[in-house]
Amino acid sequence: MDTKTHSDLQEQLTAYIVGKKLRKTEERYTILQQISEYPGHFDIISLHEKLESLNFHVSKATLYNNLNLFIEAGLIVRHFITPQNVQYELRSLAETHQHLICTYCGDVKEIRNQALKTNACNLKLRRFTPEFSSLYIYGTCSRCTYRMNRDRRKREKQETQKKIK
Amino acid sequence: MDTKTHSDLQEQLTAYIVGKKLRKTEERYTILQQISEYPGHFDIISLHEKLESLNFHVSKATLYNNLNLFIEAGLIVRHFITPQNVQYELRSLAETHQHLICTYCGDVKEIRNQALKTNACNLKLRRFTPEFSSLYIYGTCSRCTYRMNRDRRKREKQETQKKIK
DNA sequence: TTTACTGCAAATATTTTGCAATATC
DNA sequence: GATATTGCAAAATATTTGCAGTAAA
Numbered sequence A, B: 001m002d003t004k005t006h007s008d009l010q011e012q013l014t015a016y017i018v019g020k021k022l023r024k025t026e027e028r029y030t031i032l033q034q035i036s037e038y039p040g041h042f043d044i045i046s047l048h049e050k051l052e053s054l055n056f057h058v059s060k061a062t063l064y065n066n067l068n069l070f071i072e073a074g075l076i077v078r079h080f081i082t083p084q085n086v087q088y089e090l091r092s093l094a095e096t097h098q099h100l101i102c103t104y105c106g107d108v109k110e111i112r113n114q115a116l117k118t119n120a121c122n123l124k125l126r127r128f129t130p131e132f133s134s135l136y137i138y139g140t141c142s143r144c145t146y147r148m149n150r151d152r153r154k155r156e157k158q159e160t161q162k163k164i165k
Numbered sequence C: 001t002t003t004a005c006t007g008c009a010a011a012t013a014t015t016t017t018g019c020a021a022t023a024t025c
Numbered sequence D: 001g002a003t004a005t006t007g008c009a010a011a012a013t014a015t016t017t018g019c020a021g022t023a024a025a
Helices: A003-019 A026-036 A044-053 A060-072 A142-164 B003-019 B026-036 B044-053 B060-072 B142-164
Strands: A076-082 A085-090 A098-102 A108-111 A128-141 B076-082 B085-090 B098-102 B108-111 B128-141
Touching: A003 A026, A003 A060, A026 A044, A026 A060, A026 A085, A044 A060, A044 A085, A060 A076, A076 A128, A076 B076, A098 B128, A128 A142, A128 B098, B003 B026, B003 B060, B026 B044, B026 B060, B026 B085, B044 B060, B044 B085, B060 B076, B076 B128, B128 B142
Parallel strands: A098 A128, B098 B128
Antiparallel strands: A076 A085, A098 A108, A128 B128, B076 B085, B098 B108
16 A cells, blocks of 8 residues: 555645644544555445444445545545446546446446546636546447347347248 | 438437337437437436427436437437436537536536547457547636635634634 | 337435534634 | 534435336337
8 A cells, every 4th residue: 555645645635624624533534544545446335334344433424525525625536437336536546547438337447548648637728727637438348249249149040030930 | 400410310319229129119209309409418307398398298217218228329428427417418419528527516517629639439449349438627617716715715804803802 | 919118106226414412623 | 612523314316127008010
């Protein structure tokens, strides 16, 4: 685990909390600590279970509240894969990759492609200050491509046999 | 309204339906017709109301089913702004712009920036066939920036007056 | 005639909200 | 001491599912 990154996160959180005159609660720092240990995406349920397994009990409401706080503080980002599949990720991690999302099964993969990195955050826009950008590439994963081809072949075979009958 | 685009859409839908051995229902073509008239984003509720106002009654379930079908057919795309704010858009429109999403108020704006257009769909990826890509730029809209600065000034003023007392 | 599609309502899943208790500043 | 934060449960919201009836092929 990259402890430097984690203490950076702590500092960022503290700066945000102090700036907004909010309160430094144990929950906030413990939740952030656990988030910093994820090597990639996580969802609310997984995070809740992770905390429970450490005997650190927080309510879902508190998790939601604090994840929103972390998003506003720029520490994490939220990926809306589907309305039923919302994933969170450290912003510093999210900046390193793009997402492939299968339109059929909803599977998410990450790719690292330098050519796709946009300079969206350096844009000078009127009436908007960009902080972070995400590129989502939708398409068909190999498993779904295979499944669909197989189903089509099966269907065509049935058609042929019907005609023979 | 661009009728050429709309008949293109109809043709695409028919091709998809025939290819998958599905059925050409009145609902599908009427829903698609109404979608083609949107100049930008729309959500399920707006679409439902639009259809109701024409005395064309379809259930929400049918709308959801068919929007999913249209997505699979590549006619429309879905933008997950937040879990409570899911927007749809003609794919041909979505390809022309990028999205600015305010982290604080959830407001969505569109920008057209040629430099940000990626060639993600031309990528040769292993185990994935890209169809469509979306770039989301998160940040702070001018209204929220203003609101936050104003609140901070107000807070600081209160602090000062407290010390004076 | 087969079965995909639709409508309705119930079920499911996720996130938000209200409020009392607690903890931070 | 003032009030931000938490936990709990209820409420609100969005989407999916099951099933009976309808309609396309």
